[in-house]
Amino acid sequence: MTADASIEPFSVEVEESTIADLRDRLAAARWPDQLPDAGWDYGTEREYLQEVCAYWRTDYDWDGFRERLNRFESFVTEIDGQRVHFLHARSPEPDARPLLLSHGWPGSVVEFLDVLGPLSDPAAHGGDPEDAFHVVAPSLPGYGFSGPTTDRGWDVPRIADAFAELMDRLGYETFLAQGGDWGGLVTALLGANYPERVDAIHTNMLFVRPSTIEDAFERLDESGQADVEATQEFQETGVGYQEIQSTKPQTLAYGLTDSPVGLAGWLLEKFRAWSDDPDRLDRDRLLDNLSVYWLTGTINSSMRLYYETDLETAVPADVPVPTGHTRYPGEIYKIPRVWADAVYDVEYWAEVDEGGHFAAMEVPDRFVADLRTWVRELS
Secondary structure, eight states: OOOOTTOEEOOOOOOHHHHHHHHHHHHTOOOOOOOTTOTTTTSSOHHHHHHHHHHHHHTOOHHHHHHHHTSSEEEEEEETTEEEEEEEEOOSSTTOEEEEEEOOSSOOGGGGTTTHHHHHOGGGGTSOGGGOEEEEEEOOTTSGGGOOOOSTTOOHHHHHHHHHHHHHHTTOSSEEEEEOTHHHHHHHHHHHHOTTTEEEEEESSOOOOGGGSTTTTTTOOHHHHHHHHHHHHHHHHSOHHHHHHTTOHHHHHHHHHHOHHHHHHHHHHHHHHTSSOGGGSOHHHHHHHHHHHHHHTOHHHHHHHHHHOOHHHHSOSOEEEEEEEEEOTBOSOOOOHHHHHHHEEEEEEEEOSSOBTTHHHHOHHHHHHHHHHHHHHHO
8 A cells, every 4th residue: 555645544334323224214115016926027026125125124234244345455535526435455465466446337346345355365265376466446436435426527437537546546557457337438448548557458348339340230240240139139128227317317316315125126126137147146245235325325426427428429449458358148238259359459358158247246256267367368
C-alpha cells in the first residue's frame, strides 16, 4: 500500500438497529399473487423469494457478513469528486503483477470474495507462487461502499478514467485489467484509452459495435450467426430491466429502496437467469450481495449507470492491447470471434463448459485457473 494520504482505511460495520429495521420490513412484507404453476415465467417465483427472504430475516449470519467483507484490506479515496471504495489484496510474492478486477450490475465486489485469496496468494491455496497478483477490486462509483454518485455524468468512460487514476494513486504504473458486465466495458476502455499503462486485458463479456466493423454480418460463419441469434433473442425477451433503468431509474428506485423484498425480487431474478446453473450460487453469497445494496442505499445510483452511459459512443472501436476472453456457457451476450478480432487484439480465447455471467462467483476455481492461463500465455 502506498502512503498516499488521500487513501483511508475502511471497515464494513453494520448497526444492530439497521439489521432490526431490515427484519421488520421483511416480516411486514405484502406478497403479490402468483398464478398456479407459473414458476419463473412471469418473473421471480414467489415461493423461492419467500424462502430466501425468510432466511435473510431469521438465519442470515451478519457476523459472517462482516467477516467476509473485512477479510481483505479495504480502503476509500475520492476521485473526481466521488468516493471510491476498493478491496486491495496485496500478494506476499515480490514479483506479483497488479490486476484490476471490475464488477458490473447487479453485482458488487462480493462477486470476487472467493477468488481474491487464490489470485493474490496462490501458494497458500495449493497453487504456483509465480501466478500471484496484487489484486485491486473497486466498487463502481454509485455501487455499494463507494456510495451514491452525487452529480450527473458518471458513465462508464468516466469510471474507467477514475480506475486508471486509482491504480496510479496506488503506485501501479502498469497493470492488467479484467471485468465482466459493465466491468467488461470498463476494462475495454482502459485498454483502448490507456494502452501505455494497461499491459493486457481479459473479459468474460465483450463489448463491440457491429456498425464500426466493415461487412460485419457478411463475416459471420455458422457459429457466429448462432451467437448473434442467441444474443438477439436475449435482447428481445430479457432486457426489460435495461429499458426502465436507462430511461426512468428514479421511478423504480422508490420501491426497491423502501422494500428489501422488492430489491431481492429485482436482483435475484437476474442471478438465476444469467447463470448456467442457479443451484451453484451460494445463498449466503447472494445475500451478501443483496445486503451491500440494501445497507448502502445504492440501488438507485447503480441503475442510474444505464441512464448515464451511451453505448453508441462508449464502446470503443479499437482496443489495441493484448486481449483474453473466456466464453462461459451461461453468458447472456455472445460475441462472434470474428467480431472480437476486428476490435480487440485477441491473443487468448477460451470456451469452457460451466459458469455464466457471474463467473467469479459461480465457478471461482475455474475463473482463477483461466486468469492464470491467460497471463501465462502472455509471457
